[in-house]
Amino acid sequence: MTSDNQSILEIKNLSVNYGVISAVKQMNLHIQPGEIVALIGTNGSGKTSALRSISGLNKELQGQVWFEGKEITKLEPHQIVKRGISQVPEGRGVFPDLTVLENLKLGAYVRKDKAAIATDIQSMFALFPRLEERKKQLAGTMSGGEQQMLAIARALMARPKLLLLDEPSMGLAPLIVKEIFAAIRQVNEEGVSVLLVEQNATMALATAHRGYVMETGSIVVEGEAAELKNNDVVKSVYLGIG
Structure with a gap:
């Protein structure tokens, strides 16, 4: 202890x-x-x-x-x-060639509860509405602020x-x-x-x-x-x- x-x-x-x-x-x-x-x-x-x-x-x-x-x-x-424990690195570290939705799903890679993962994605969209607007957009084409929102949401998908x-x-x-x-x-x-x-x-x-x-x-x-x-x-x- x-x-x-x-x-x-x-x-x-x-x-x-x-x-x-x-x-x-x-x-x-x-x-x-x-x-x-x-x-x-x-x-x-x-x-x-x-x-x-x-x-x-x-x-x-x-x-x-x-x-x-x-x-x-x-x-x-x-x-x-x-x-x-989840970390949001300096410089955001999103996967630029993947969509917002794909980045969020990768954040849940340690989890197997598919229904709860889908629910959590909706929670991330509620936390950062811009991510829902851009869910099919490649992360690398978003603004720095949007990428930071995505980086935080992706880290939260592991339920830290x-x-x-x-x-x-x-x-x-x-x-x-x-x-x-x-x-x-x-x-x-x-x-x-x-x-x-x-x-x-x-x-x-x-x-x-x-x-x-x-x-x-x-x-x-x-x-x-x-x-x-x-x-x-x-x-x-x-x-x-x-």
């Missing part, structure tokens, strides 16, 4: 090295069931390396990753998806208990960002825990319950989102205040 058996996710002393470069240094982080937790920091601070370690995509790591009281550090990515989001606002117009974050809040209200990696610290802290700030591979500040919004370092470096 984890030392905190209430946590849905617990990272213990995680370190990731790429050759001589230390991307993540002795990182500790936890998420309670039903929480949105923001992980903010500048480019190169180690946020994506941390997410990839949770998803099983990073094998060059030390430390432990625990999910629902069981260690998942050494599991393969598809095994981690089956356990209940924990959703990992890597820079969901990157390169998107402000109105689309609001739509994406409204959907993230809705998904969370329906019971999915969220770890949100985001450079837009203002939006991230307005959405999250708690947050962690990373600098050069280390957590330097952590706390309730409201506390972080009032932290002098966070205000000056990440929120552009002061």
